Amino acid sequence: MTTPIQILTKYWGYTSFRPLQEDIIQSVLQGQDTLALLPTGGGKSLCFQVPGLVKEGICIVVSPLIALMKDQVENLKKRGIKAIAVYSGMSRHEIDVALDNAAYGDFKFLYISPERLETEIFLARVRKMKVNLLAIDEAHCISQWGYDFRPPYLRIAALRQFLPSVPVLALTATATPNVVEDIQARLEFTNGKVFQKSFERKNLTYMVFPEEDKLGRLLRIATKLKNSTGVVYVRNRRKTKEVAEFLDRNGISADYYHAGLEPAVRDKKQNDWMSGKKKVMVSTNAFGMGIDKGDVRFVVHLDLPDSLEAYFQEAGRAGRDEKQAWAVVLWEKVDIDDLRNYFQASYPPIETIRNVYSALGNFLQLAVGSGKDAMFDFHLPDFCEQYKFPAITAYGALKILEKEGYILLSDALHTPSTVFIRMSNENLYRFQVDNQRYDGFLKLLLRSYSGLFSGFVKINEQELSNRSNIPLADIEKMLKYLHQIEVLYYSPKSNKPRLTFITERLDPKHLSLSAEVYFDRKKAAEARIEAVISYVSSHTKCRSRQLLAYFGEKEGARCGDCDVCKKRNEIGLTEIEFDQIVEQLKPILQGQFLTLREIIPHINGFSEDKIVAVLNWLADHDKLKANGEGKFRWP
Numbered sequence: 308m309t310t311p312i313q314i315l316t317k318y319w320g321y322t323s324f325r326p327l328q329e330d331i332i333q334s335v336l337q338g339q340d341t342l343a344l345l346p347t348g349g350g351k352s353l354c355f356q357v358p359g360l361v362k363e364g365i366c367i368v369v370s371p372l373i374a375l376m377k378d379q380v381e382n383l384k385k386r387g388i389k390a391i392a393v394y395s396g397m398s399r400h401e402i403d404v405a406l407d408n409a410a411y412g413d414f415k416f417l418y419i420s421p422e423r424l425e426t427e428i429f430l431a432r433v434r435k436m437k438v439n440l441l442a443i444d445e446a447h448c449i450s451q452w453g454y455d456f457r458p459p460y461l462r463i464a465a466l467r468q469f470l471p472s473v474p475v476l477a478l479t480a481t482a483t484p485n486v487v488e489d490i491q492a493r494l495e496f497t498n499g500k501v502f503q504k505s506f507e508r509k510n511l512t513y514m515v516f517p518e519e520d521k522l523g524r525l526l527r528i529a530t531k532l533k534n535s536t537g538v539v540y541v542r543n544r545r546k547t548k549e550v551a552e553f554l555d556r557n558g559i560s561a562d563y564y565h566a567g568l569e570p571a572v573r574d575k576k577q578n579d580w581m582s583g584k585k586k587v588m589v590s591t592n593a594f595g596m597g598i599d600k601g602d603v604r605f606v607v608h609l610d611l612p613d614s615l616e617a618y619f620q621e622a623g624r625a626g627r628d629e630k631q632a633w634a635v636v637l638w639e640k641v642d643i644d645d646l647r648n649y650f651q652a653s654y655p656p657i658e659t660i661r662n663v664y665s666a667l668g669n670f671l672q673l674a675v676g677s678g679k680d681a682m683f684d685f686h687l688p689d690f691c692e693q694y695k696f697p698a699i700t701a702y703g704a705l706k707i708l709e710k711e712g713y714i715l716l717s718d719a720l721h722t723p724s725t726v727f728i729r730m731s732n733e734n735l736y737r738f739q740v741d742n743q744r745y746d747g748f749l750k751l752l753l754r755s756y757s758g759l760f761s762g763f764v765k766i767n768e769q770e771l772s773n774r775s776n777i778p779l780a781d782i783e784k785m786l787k788y789l790h791q792i793e794v795l796y797y798s799p800k801s802n803k804p805r806l807t808f809i810t811e812r813l814d815p816k817h818l819s820l821s822a823e824v825y826f827d828r829k830k831a832a833e834a835r836i837e838a839v840i841s842y843v844s845s846h847t848k849c850r851s852r853q854l855l856a857y858f859g860e861k862e863g864a865r866c867g868d869c870d871v872c873k874k875r876n877e878i879g880l881t882e883i884e885f886d887q888i889v890e891q892l893k894p895i896l897q898g899q900f901l902t903l904r905e906i907i908p909h910i911n912g913f914s915e916d917k918i919v920a921v922l923n924w925l926a927d928h929d930k931l932k933a934n935g936e937g938k939f940r941w942p
Contacts, residue, residue, distance in 0.1 A: 309361055315357060318388065325350045328350055331343045331476070332354060338474050339498065340476075340494070340499035341475070341477070341502065342446070342478075342499060342501045343476065351478045351480070355442035355478070360415060362439035363437065363439060365416065366440040367417050367433075368418045369421055369424065369442065369444065370445060371421060376392045379418065380392045380416070383416060393405050393419045393423050394420040398796070399428075400796045401727075402423070404762050409436060410432045410436050421448075424463060439473070440473065440476060441474070442475075442477075442478065443463060443477040443478065445478075445479060446477035447490065449493045449494065450486045452483070452486050452831055456828070457710065458712035459712055459809075464493060477491075482858070506619070506860060508623065508851075510630060511633070511634055513633075513866075513870075514633060514634070514636070514850070514869060515638070516635070517638060517639060521637045526554065526557050528633075530558075536604055537586065537604060538588050538595060538621075539588070539589040539606075540590060540607070540608045540621055541591065544565040547589045547590055550609065561588070564593065565590060565594075566593040576588070577598070595624050601628035603625045603627065604632050606622050606634045608622075610642065610645075611642050611840075612839060613835065613839070615839055615857050618636075643844075650832065652703055654703060654707070654832070660818075661816070661818055662815070663694075663696060663705065664815055664818060665815040667705075670694070671806075678811050684801070684805060685804050711819070712809055713809055714809060715809055722800060723765045723767075724766050724767070724768060724786075724800040725798045726766050727762060727795060730794055738794060745789065748775070749789075752771070755770070786799075846874075861929075865924075880921070884913065885924075888918060891909070892922075895910075897941050899940060903919065903939075922939055
């Protein structure tokens with residue numbers, strides 16, 4: 308049998324695995340259910356791609372990120388590995404052909420979005436597949452306590468009845484301890500193993516600065532690290548352009564990126580940044596997922612993120628080459644108010660959610676009881692304008708409907724035109740003989756693209772027009788006619804946001820929106836917001852230790868480099884001085900809470916700054932108890 312290291316060398320050119328990768332792969336190959344927690348840039352995809360190639364059969368990869376699925380499929384194809392993807396936004400014909408290839412072809416990977424798992428067409432085919440592994444990417448989505456909960460993930464466990472002896476590999480970059488437990492329970496792990504690489508990034512320095520002049524501070528950071536690659540995250544699209552133009556005017560090569568741009572424009576901007584033509588990308592959180600660029604030296608957040616999970620992933624895009632990098636948050640008091648207000652608007656009242664759902668059905672002209680799996684181009688501003696909904700309220704309601712499994716929203720993604728010839732080779736030849744008008748065009752199509760009889764193939768209508776001197780409009784007209792008379796399937800390109808109805812349209816009063824579930828999720832989301840606020844507001848605990856503690860890592864030394872640690876280092880406290888202050892503190896704080904003002908007169912020979920530094924360090928490392936009112940006690 309081919310070994311994992313042979314696969315790694317043959318297809319990726321590496322001669323060794325990163326830490327934990329080989330352990331995870333061996334666990335999978337031994338048939339064990341496995342949970343892998345690897346930080347951003349830790350090489351999660353190889354943990355299922357390598358065993359998927361080692362074992363006979365096909366690996367099913369469940370992922371909610373369509374853009375990432377498409378990128379991984381293309382990357383595997385470039386390495387000579389047969390892979391295919393099925394996701395919302397594809398036509399039924401495209402899905403049908405893709406699943407046929409997965410079941411009867413020699414494909415090694417089937418990427419599929421979670422809402423496709425329960426469809427009749429998938430369940431009929433999966434029984435015919437020789438599945439060697441079920442990989443669940445972004446596995447935190449299965450936990451209702453996770454920051455990006457997706458209801459379709461809850462139904463993954465039901466798939467196991469069709470794959471009784473197939474191991475499950477769940478992967479995520481961010482999970483708190485209760486989410487780790489929840490993932491295993493939801494996926495029905497039996498004697499599962501958990502592999503967790505420490506979330507500590509020794510080469511990444513976290514800095515947080517209260518700052519009224521954010522642009523000025525950002526410019527100083529970018530100037531100090533001039534000619535270094537960076538990412539700047541902001542919350543809204545308009546701001547991406549404003550900040551990028553500000554940096555450009557001040558001598559920093561910058562561009563902007565958000566999901567509302569045309570796909571071709573996004574691709575060019577991304578390529579310019581990847582190649583180094585542009586040094587700094589100013590973006591919403593639409594940028595960065597799946598981008599593997601090792602030399603990012605800094606990530607700056609000008610707006611507060613919604614959760615520490617999201618922040619950790621975004622900040623973690625810096626320093627993947629394991630060289631020194633910086634993750635910086637610039638904030639002011641109004642940002643905290645904005646974050647709380649945004650959170651409240653993201654959870655509109657249940658009755659408002661029902662009203663938005665009802666208006667959505669009318670907007671898309673769907674009758675009650677119809678529309679299951681129907682896809683629509685969807686422009687949120689038009690919808691809000693027609694029904695007079697505030698945009699943030701409508702978006703919040705739609706996201707909750709998505710989390711409840713009624714609809715699926717996707718940003719504008721470039722979906723190229725595809726063609727699949729339905730007829731056999733012999734029948735197509737007869738058609739060409741009988742229909743000379745289309746013979747030349749079909750010959751051109753067959754000369755230009757291979758594989759048209761076995762699956763959907765990307766085509767470019769403009770290239771066909773250029774090669775044949777036939778006007779583009781006529782090329783598109785012929786393709787549509789050949790589709791209509793069932794010679795081929797033709798799926799035209801699309802660049803628009805899509806909305807898919809996962810279920811048929813319901814009467815709004817039949818929407819299952821449990822008040823208990825709604826308020827539980829709202830409470831969990833609020834706790835995540837408050838954790839972000841606590842992180843930026845704290846001036847006493849090492850930034851790295853704060854983040855690690857949030858993810859369940861309680862032990863470890865302070866980093867020594869973050870803004871908090873640097874402030875302490877400035878005091879110039881030696882180890883001997885530290886021990887002497889501790890010896891004086893112990894008897895004073897035994898059995899009673901005292902304030903700093905009550906403690907200081909009893910400590911001899913040291914400045915107030917040094918006493919405060921020791922108290923804070925002891926409290927940060929749970930060596931002292933702090934009651935939240937500025938009082939300390941020895942445990």
